[in-house]
Amino acid sequence: MAPSICAICEVVRALIIRPKNHQKLCKACFIAIFEAEIHHTITTTSLFSPGDRIAIGASGGKDSTVLASVLKTLNERHNYGLDLVLLSIDEGIKGYRDDSLETVKRNAVQYDMPLKIVGYDELYGWTMDQVVEVIGKKGNCTYCGVFRRQALDRGAKMLGINHVVTGHNADDVAETILMNLLRGDLPRLARSTSIMTGDESSEVRRSKPLKYAYEKEIVLYAHHKKLDYFTTECLYSPEAFRGSARSLIKNLERVRPSAILDLVRSGEDMARLVPEAVTGISQCKIQKVSLSSADDEDTSGCGTNGRSGGGEMADMEKKLQADEDAVGREVDVTAKTSSDNDGLHTDAVLLKLGKKTGPKTKMVKKLTRQTLGTCRVCGYMSSQEICKACTLLEGLNKNRPKMEIEIDIKDEESSIPRIKMEGVVQAGG
């Protein structure tokens, strides 16, 4: 085959073919356009403000390494005025994080960024090795996964930083959208599509600047920029359902590469159709804080990016979720959708406590929604009086490893969140 010439500079031989539009590019033009698109994402979503301190959730893996590299480049190129810090979590499993933490330490030098490694012992008073000593090897992934979900936020809080960026890419977002679609979980689907969770009033916001970047391009960027990243073996055993969603996406990508971004866009469009009362993402701030995406992602145990929990872990996770659903303070939410509007938008949402709604209210769907309060013990945002981490810690601290969790089988799959209302709230669009 005759070598292809770059579609942008029209001089150099093309080495890359972009999945989203089949454009053939040389190495330099690819690197330039990849960075320019992330800059575009950052500016169009007003992700940062000058002077922001940002913690980059760094695992040493490809996504967070590319994120750190690109943010450093853009921060310097476009004078974002950001103070960037690498934040890594050490679960305290002897040997397990050694190589990835070494990678992160090298990255800190390469990118000239301060690095903070926060251990589970600091955050929770227990290393995973100590947890295993108490509860044995079975089920320890559950502890690890529950602890991990709060670890970045708690670590950021310790550093006095209120914005954590993670390396979630377009494939990750597409996968989460697909999983939630297959589960019929629109609230979670809607939340998983937003680039940022939390807002100014949240203690810690989370965002994903690589949300529109293909995993393939992230790997190619890391390859062509010769970035130093690490891969863990643990990733060969993803939770079955997530693994299937992943394979489906990779198969779709092979047939039609634009499918990944199309899925992300479909998810965003669907999110707009989900009433705010259901998503917990409110524009009119009936809650002080938005739901954390930490509850929606990274649900697995070992490994990074929430892709590698075992089936056992998934089961435990389901039990915890069901437990949450079963004891959650429940209230009916009646959504009255607007008929004279564009239909994209919930005109009014009537939330009632115990009483029947008036005759004019048309019952569209019975919904429940999550209470977003804070954990009584640790103060971390939680839909429960005591968060999952603290519940597990309580058990550990009592040296009572096996938590008996009663579950209602019917509720097991449901993750439709619940809300506690202080009274009747009228939520305008």
Add this chain to the structure above:
Amino acid sequence: MASEDKFNLVVEFSGGLELLFSGRRKLTISVPIKDNEGQAVTVGWLVHYLCNEVMEDSRKNMFVLDGHVCPGILVLINDADWELEGEASYALQPNDNVLFVSTLHGG
């Protein structure tokens, strides 16, 4: 039998794929100029050779699935995406570098 004439090329694994090849990230292999049918050896031929002759791990379907390189594994021939080079039909040349990189591993 094909000709005994052989040439060398470099095969690399990364992104976690090396774990399926006993941790080897880079190997030089010697391939025949022609395959059993007298055709020039291609990347497609190489993939099956690696799967059948080189890979010791039993998880073959993490490298080759239904006769194709698994979705999620990128193939770069001399740093170019193999889609630009005719994919599996690309005829290997002496001293070619073929890199297999998995995209499926954690971020």
